[in-house]
Structure formats: structure tokens, C-alpha cells
Amino acid sequence: MKVEIICRDVALATALALLPIAARAAEPRAVRGQETSGKVSPGDAQKGKVVFEALGCNKCHGSEGEGVSAAGQSGGVPRIASTSLALPVFIQLVRKPKNLMPPFGTDKASDSDLADVYAFLQSLKLPAKQESTATVNPSNGQRLFVRDGCYECHGYLGQGSTSTGGTRLGPPRIPLSGFVSYVREPTGQMPPYTAKVISNEDLSEIYNFLKTVPPPPPLKSIAILNQ
């Protein structure tokens, strides 16, 4: 007899839907350019890289903190490499994010840890422009997306599902490096895809396919969704 196992609870499903979505932690203009307060000692960039990855920051913001904009839809994650935020403000935002980013309390990271992360971010150079995946083949990416089972939880166009816990992927709202990082070591329910299972090149192709997913029609244009 076959027994159906559904997502274990609504709360979990909701959480899974949110996990890979980092906050658009908008940088308040008033704090741009401010110096650190000095209350927290300057951090160690090398340690900061370790903490950055241990906390999973790279899974949304990208391994170089590059972030991504998400044209035509809500979401996306801000670039945090070479952040212009002052350290106290940076810590405050990490402790109490303003949007979808999960909060990181002192139980997860001390002020000293965050100072190290801050130092690591300051050590990163601003990318000249967002990474390009123009050389890869979107139709092959679509094939891989199905072959490797991404569609099973995320839908054939990466639209996501609260029943499976698969978050919406298309168009992507995180940078490629974050996408790869999350696929390798997911923090939620998603099974990990090792390099033995799927190469970085294939992930790039899948990512490129997701970038070609057309934005949805405007909600106002669909009468039956407004009833």
C-alpha cells in the first residue's frame, strides 16, 4: 500500500519558500559613507570569509557578495561586496532585517563574527558588471532542469510550489554563485546536489534557462485572478 507523505507542515512549507530569498536590505541614504562607530573591533577578512559561508550568506548574496537585481518582479538580493554601510548599521540590519532576509541573532553570530564578515565584504572588489551567462544555451539548460529533477519541486518554469516547498526560481532572484552554493549545500529541505551529480557548467546552463523565463503577465490583466 502506498502512503503519501506530504510536506510535513504548512509552516515548514512556508519557511522553505522563503529560505533562499534574501532581503532587499535597502541601504538608507543617511548612513552611506559613515564610518564604523568603533564600538566593535575591526574584523579579520579571512575569518570573515569562513563565517560568511558558514552562515550561508553566500547562498543568497553570492560567493563574492555580488547580489542580483530581479527585473520585473519583487525580490532580488542586494550587492553587499564593498558595502558602504557603516559597521554598526550593517550589524543592526543583520540582526533585524527589514524584508525577507532571516534574522541572525547573537545565538548564530556574535558582533565579532559579523565584524569579520564585514571586513571580508570590504575586501571584495566591486564586479565591473554582473556575471554573464550569454555563452551558454538556454534550451540545454531547460533540458537539464528537467533531467536533473529541478522541475519536480519548482515546476517546469521554476514557478515554485507551496506543496513541495520548492521556491520560485524563474527568473532567478539570487546571483549564480549563490545559486550554485545553495544547490551544493541547501539549508532547507532541498536535497544537496554534489558536483558528482551535476557540474558547475550544467548549473550555469540551468541558471541561464531560468533567466530566460519570461516575466508573468501583469496581475491586473488576468480577470479571473481578481475575483
Added chain:
Amino acid sequence: MAKQNNNGIPRRDFLRNAAAGAAALATVPGATAKLPPPERGTIPPPPMLPAAEVETPSRAEVLTAERTGSDFMVDVIKSLGIEYVCSNPGSSFRGLHESVINYGGNKNPEFITCLHEESSVGMAHGYAKIEGKPLLVFAHGTVGLQHASMAVYNAYCDYVPVIVIGGNIIDATKRMPPVEWAHSVQDAAAMLRDYTKWDDLPISLPQFAESAVRAYKIAMTPPMMPVVLIADGELQENPIPSDAKLSIPSLALATPPQGDSAAVAEAARMLAAAENPVLIVDRAARTAAGMPLLVELAETLQAPVVDMGGRMNFPTRHPLNQTWRARDEISNADVILGLELADFWGAIHSYRDQMERTSRPLTKPGTKLISISSTGLFFKSNYQNFQRYPEVDLDMAADAQATISSLIEAVKKQLPTGRKSVLQDRGARLAAAHEQTLQNAREAATYAWDASPISTARMCAELWAQIKDEDWSLVSTIQFVSRWPMKLWNFNKYYQFIGASGGYGIGYGAPSAVGAALANKKHGRISVNIQCDGDLMYAPGVLWTAAHHRIPLLTIMHNNRAYHQEVMQVQIMADRHSRGVDRARIGTTIDDPGIDYAKLAQGLGMYAEGPVTDPKELGPAIRRALDVVKRGEPALVDVHTQPR
């Protein structure tokens, strides 16, 4: 299922219990009364029958009886107001079968022909959740109950009353070989005892009457569950003795247990004093009267409601419905009231299924937990559907719906007059959040709007557009279509949703939908079933039952061509073992060849069309099928869908 061939030879010696009317027939002790020789052309007995089967009886026989035990059993069944018997026919209850259709006039109860016992019980399951009372299932005590067992388990886990009568031949000397031996059992109810509330084996008609009334009463007393009666074949078929003194006990249903008054007062004090109380409801509304009570409780407290969906508890468009913001509200709560919550622990924890399975509480430290649930009044050990132990602070073993009225009154007394503005502010915040959640859901539904296979959001939106102005009732589960109906549709009547299977046993969907539609039929409602493909194929014959009995039901196939949950489960294992996932479809998909559900349904006598693959064609297809349903017949539209 094998059916016996009695070849014209009476199975039982009626002389032993001859009715008064039969006494006038001449009997000569010790004499041999021969049956007339077979007429020319009569089919001879098959050679495999034992000699005893073809021998003539040793004395004159009474071959007919006007009133038998099964007639009285039907009197008892009628006294309980049972409308239908769902059954796949079987010889061990042939007496009851015949009495229902002839003696009882095939009305109250009416015999509903089912093609599988799992369908019979599944129909009873769905019917009870709409009508609020059980119908009857007849089944063989052996092979029938074995077929029925999975569906009985679902009803047990879902706290639904079902009355099953299993036929059996208890006296071994009366069993006709070979089939009746294979179809007889010492303790027929044993196989169901772990997941039924009560069973009995009455050995007389007076006992049958008492047991049947008792069974009904037990099944209907919260926590409601299936019950089983075993009806002996001899008891069914023997004539009622002339001196029999038979009566049917009156039925007075037990009032559902209310929470202790002191505990209710304490719960009210905690809720009234809470800064952020949260109500989590599951099977809280036991009847239609439960919904307005839950609304009144929530509005009195201006508290968010998280609906786990075991029943139709709370209107989906009510501003206090915060189901889709469950995590936010639960993590912010200082007091949580769980009402008939099947899995309190699961509702307040997240769970992660990786190599090391981990969990963590969603609640903040110090959050007080209150439970009101009748499930605490009845436990069994073997099957583990009782879920993980929740560490609650106040536990009322009581029926939630029966307790809510007194809880509302107690809360009103406890609420400080100065908190009116606090409550208003809380309500305003929740209303704004509810509106935003609805908009977010609509926005999310636009993704993959024009995709083929068709997105589940598009399918549910197209369906809603067609039924929203009808008196509709969704008689299927929603978790396999991302719960889009609960996000997009306006549910505000109790019969518009019936929850899920309870035991997560696949094969529940189609029969429960047909059973619920049977209940909805007399109310003139449009029953709508979003039907999973894998579920239907467990016992698709139930579609024929819908066609045969003219049960109006609109079925929209969620045809994702897979046991999709299992695709994902195998994928998890393949990823965990780093072996790739491209073979995860082996053994989990229902494709190559794809099943043509329209043709299947047409072959079973229904209107059907599809598969629909273009989303633009879906609305018109649903409209055509709906026209058929409005004429009082079932119809099916096959839709090629995205996985979830």
C-alpha cells in the same frame, strides 16, 4: 470475487428453525424426500462440486420463508435513518442484500453498487463529512474487509463515523465448500480492530438490534470513528421464529463532552491576557454550526486563525484568517489555542529531512499552549497516527465545538475593558496582512500562467471562474495542487470543503468525492473534485458507480503523470547518495503510455473530454462539463498539469 453456485440445493436445513407458516407442510421424520429430477435441458452440477453438494436432502424440506432475520436487520437499519448502503455484492450477506432491495424497498437505505470495497468505505467517508452522519457498508467478512481495510484506516485517522457490516458463516457445519470456508473466519473484525472504535458479533436478532444501535451511537460520539458489526449468515437467512420477541432500542446520541468549567475559565484568562494569541484549528468545526462559533471566538479575541484544513473551519476571506502567515503568527504568539489539532507538535515545529533529521520549535520560549480535543479521550497503541507528544500547558479532553460557546462567554468576561483599542489595532494589522497575503497569492499565480503542462494555479483559477456563482462544494483534497483553492477561492460555507484522507492512504480521493457528491445530490449542490491521477487508478470503478447512480460530480483531473511525491522521495535518496536523479522516474511515473482518463471515464459511462494541454482551452472545457453536471450526471475533464 468468486461467487458461490448453490446449484438449487438449499444451503440450510430450514426444518430446524421452521417458521409457523411452514409448519403446515408435511414432514415425516426419517423419511427421504426426493427432489424432483432435473428437467430436460437443466445444466448438470459442475464436476468439481463435492458429492455432498449434489446429494438430495434426507427429508422433506421447507424451501421458502416469508420473513427472515435479514428483514428484521433492515428494520433496525431503517430505524437509524441510514440513507445508503455502499457495497460490492457478496454471498455472505446475500440475505441482507435481498432484504434491503425487496423487503426494504431499496430506499433508506438504497443499495449503491460499488466495484471495490475500498470504494464502498471511501464513499462512506466522504458522505459522512458532508451529511454529518454515517452510511452503511456491506462487505464479506473476509475478502471484503481485507479490501476495505485501507479505507477504514483513513476514516479512523480522520475521525469519521462509518458503519461496516461484514458477512460471515460462523457455524462451520453450515458452510458450503469450498468457497464459504475460504470466506469464513473465526474473528472477522480482528483485522480492523486496531483502527476501529468498536465491533461486535451478535448471535441473535435481539442482540443485533442492540449492537446496531450501540454501534451507531459509538460511531457518532466524539471522537467519531468507524465501527464494525459481523452479521452471521445463518442469522440473516433463517426465518424469524414465530415466538420471537423482537424490538428495536431507541437511539439517543450522546452529547459531545464539554471542557471542564474551571479549565475553560483558565483558558479564557490566558487568552484574554495574551498580547498575541493564536488559534490553530484542524477538525474543530464538527458540523456547520462550528464555523460561526470559531468566527465569533476569533473576532472576540481579534486573534489570528491558522487553519490546518482537517475540516471547513474558517472562511478563507475572513480578515483574521492568517493560514498563509502561520509561521509569522506562531513565532510571535504568547498563547496558542489548538482546537481538535491532530498534530499539535507538528504545527509548532519545523522539521528538516536531511541525513540527520532535525527539528526546531517555531514558538518563542515561554509560549503557553492550550489544547481542546476529543482525540485525547480514545487511544489505541499499535498504529501511530496519534503523532508526537505535545507539551501543552492546559489540556482539555473535550469536544472543541461543544466547548467553544462557553469559552467565548468566559473570554468576554475576562477581557479587560481597557483593551478594546488594543484588540482593534490587532485586528486592523491582521486584516491588512490578510489582504496582502491574498494579493501575494494572486501575484504568485501569474507565474507559469500560460505554461503547458498547465500550472495548478491556472487550473484552479479557471475552475473557480466557472463555479463561483454556483452553490458549489469542493469534495477533494488540495495539498497536491499547492492548496491554490484555499488561497484563491472564497470558502464561506461548511460544506464547501471536507478536508483530507486522515491516514494519507492513496485511493481515498475518488471514492470520497463520489460519496460526498452523493450526499450533496439531494441538496442540489455542484460537487467539484480535483482528482489526482495516481489516486484514481487505485479503484477507478467508482466513476462507474457515479454514472450508474446518476451522481452529479465535476471531476477535474490533476494529471501530472506520476506519483509525484514518490518522484521527489526517490530524488532525495539519489541526491543523498550522489548518484544522479535522472533515473528517479523509474517506478514513480505513470507515463509511456500515458493514461487517457477521458477515454477511461467514457468507458465507465461518463461524459469526459481531454486531455487539455492548452490553458486557453481549459475554461471552455470545464464549462461544457459543468453543463453536464447541472443536468444531474457526472463529468470529467482530463488536464495535463504541472507536478504541483
